[in-house]
Amino acid sequence: MSDLKEYEDKMKKSHEALREELTAIRAGRANPHILDKLTVLYYGAPTPLPQVANVSVPEARMLQIQPWDPSLIKEIMKAIQTSDIGITPGTDGKVVRLVYPELTEDRRKELAKEVKKKGEDAKVAIRNIRRDANDSFKKENKAGTISDDELSNMEDSIQKLTDEFTKKIDDTVKNKMTEVMTL
Numbered sequence: 590m591s592d593l594k595e596y597e598d599k600m601k602k603s604h605e606a607l608r609e610e611l612t613a614i615r616a617g618r619a620n621p622h623i624l625d626k627l628t629v630l631y632y633g634a635p636t637p638l639p640q641v642a643n644v645s646v647p648e649a650r651m652l653q654i655q656p657w658d659p660s661l662i663k664e665i666m667k668a669i670q671t672s673d674i675g676i677t678p679g680t681d682g683k684v685v686r687l688v689y690p691e692l693t694e695d696r697r698k699e700l701a702k703e704v705k706k707k708g709e710d711a712k713v714a715i716r717n718i719r720r721d722a723n724d725s726f727k728k729e730n731k732a733g734t735i736s737d738d739e740l741s742n743m744e745d746s747i748q749k750l751t752d753e754f755t756k757k758i759d760d761t762v763k764n765k766m767t768e769v770m771t772l
Contacts, residue, residue, distance in 0.1 A: 593722075593743065593746055593747065593750065596718055596719075596721070596722040596747060596750065597750055599718045600715050600718055600750060600751070600754040601754075603711055603714040603715055603718065603754070604711065604715075604754055604757050604758060604761070606711070606714075607707060607708065607710075607711035607758060607761060607762075608761055610707050611704060611707060611761065611762075611765045612625075613626070614700055614703060614704060614765065614769070618649055618650060618689065618768070619646045619648070619649060619650055619651055619652045619687070619689055620646075620652075621639075621644040621645070621646060621652060623674055624638045624639065624644055624652070624654070624669075624674075625637070625638075625639060627668050627669065627672055627674075628668065629641060629661060629664040629665055629667075629668045630664055631658075631661065631664070638654070638665065638668065641656055641657060641658065641661055642654045642655055642656040642657060642661065642665065643655045643656075643657070650688060650689040650691075651686060651687065651688050651689065652686070652687040652689075653684050653685070653686055653687075654678075654684060654685040654686075654687070655683070655684045655685075656685075659682075659683065662680055662682065662683075662685060665678070665685050666678050666680060666685060669685070669687065674687075676688070676689060676690075692769075697769055697770055700769045701766050701769050701770060704762055704765045704766055704769060705762065705766070707762075708758055708759070708761070708762035711758045712755055712758055715751055715754050715755055715758065716751065718751075719747050719748070719750075719751040722743075722747045723744055723747060726740050726743045726744060726747075727740065
């Protein structure tokens, strides 16, 4: 018999993936998480930036990266410049600073569209999980492992889960849209 928990976990992962994607969208405010996926060469090995430096937010629109090994400054600068972050780093030889420019109204609208699209993609993923679950339940029903009543109950349960996660996604998108559109 299929387990609803398996499908709930998949839906949770879809929601988490959306939240992670949205942290990478910069909304005019400094967010240290945009550097989480950035890697620098440290002793010849690609190493995540947060593992070789302290990342702090001294001001609302500035990130400060202080490497534990000052010889990494050049590597950090290079990694930021070749990434898709879109901010030019500055340094004084000891720390790297990323100053976020004010977002224009057009750029805010662009980011808002991107946030909506990512939200829609996440909802499609949730609906695909629901479809897979329902297909699995129907196969079990045909095979005789679950009754028609159990099938109906399971379909109702998966629909409730779908509604719950769709609402979570809508809330997440709404919060990010507010963050993006706020000056």
